[in-house]
Amino acid sequence: MIFQSLRFKLTVWYVLILAVLLVSFSSFLYFTLSNMLYRSVDNKLRSLAGLIASESSSPLSTFGFGDMEQPLGASTNLKPIGKFIQVLDESGRIGQKSDNLKNVQLPISLNTLRNASNGLITFETSRSFGNTPLRIVTLPVIEGNQISRIVQVASSLEDVEDALHNLFVILLITVPSALVLASLGGQFLANKALKPVDDITQTAHRITSQNLNQRIKLLKGRDEISRLIETFNEMISRLDKSFQQIKQFSSDASHELKTPLTILRGEVEVALRKERAVQEYEQILRSNLEEINRMSTIVEDLLLLSKTDMDAVPLHRGPVHLTEILHDVVGQVGILAQAKQIHLQTVNSDGDITVLGDDLRLRQLLLNLIENGIKYTPEKGSVSVSLRKEVNAVRAAGEHAGFVKIIVSDTGIGIDKKDQEKIFDRFYRVDKARSREQGGSGLGLSISKWIAEAHQGDISVESELEKGSTFIVKLPMAVF
Ligand SMILES: Nc1ncnc2c1ncn2[C@@H]1O[C@H](COP(=O)(O)OP(=O)(O)OP(=O)(O)O)[C@@H](O)[C@H]1O
């Protein structure tokens, strides 16, 4: 589990990258320093050998190797101290050597001797000289086209090798220690960075449909994690809202169905209490049928709305002549208007208006709005329906040709400002008791809104209490 965690992976990557960097840097340091030190030894040996070659060939030379350290040290800034010097003749026999060589001699290989006789200088490292590693330069002295002598100068490599060894030990201790510290630091950083992610996980674990009001604490600043938390909180808010709506919807739906059921049961119970005349039974059955019809309408509307939620209501699109369907719908509700002596009129100055849509649904939309107008307008009022075209004069690519407006106005009771945005919600009725008397369940406008939006249009209301209401449906104009 721990190996799967992001924390572990981040730390491992961090330490691996650092390890590669540190090892490369240490190797570079070690090899550069070693190269520099060896080269510096070689340069010094080469200079000293050159000097000795020229000094020893001078005819006035009183040069003795035994005490050469003093004059050489004084005349140059070379330090012959600790250097072994030996001069051989051209065949390799030892001529002179420095005191510090005592009774030993610097080794000279056959190869080096051959190089010298060819006039070539040779640098070599010898480990056969006691315990001390020696760096030896072998320089042939050429006089009049002939090798006259061979100068050998050697120096101990002990200091150089000690220094390099010490550096190696230091690196061997510090690099792994640095890596251990880095892995602790890396873990600390990863923990710190991922702590909010743990918080998110825990909160998400705690959240169920029962406590969707929980939120994750926001961090200071605006980094990626804060944005994640914000997005997560917004998502929970949306879920919370939808859950509330669903709860509200189910409780409203059951309440709505309970009322007609209670009435139905009451009527049947009363009917069964004693024997009655046929007319009485008929009357009761008629009343029963009314309640049953009301329930069927509610159930049908609910079914339609829940299908629209799942996008499962297909629209059968085709050219719809709004003028014609308006004429039909007005005919259908004429009786209702007459019963309340309401003046129902249609205004259509723009000729035949055709849109692309679902004939049945658009009829339902018109019926809902006109029915509402009649329902919520007192007797002797008026309801007018007008169709209007609004052509888009300047049209950008992809934009539709304009709008068709269906305007349903009444001189009814009007709707308070605070209720205007809610009337499109499911089951919302401004005055429940009054609306029930009229047979409404508060679903008509929700369905109308869905129909308008499914046709890429919209619906809005303008209203003033006691004066009347105007519902405006905007549908995109069809281009044929
Ligand atoms: N023309 C109107 N004038 C005044 N109030 C209205 C008008 N139309 C709708 N309302 C208010 O909006 C509420 C919701 O209307 P909606 O059509 O959704 O439901 P309903 O008419 O009560 O019932 P249903 O349409 O389902 O039979 C109504 O109850 C009423 O209070």
Ligand SMILES: [Mg+2]
């Ligand atoms: Mg209605």
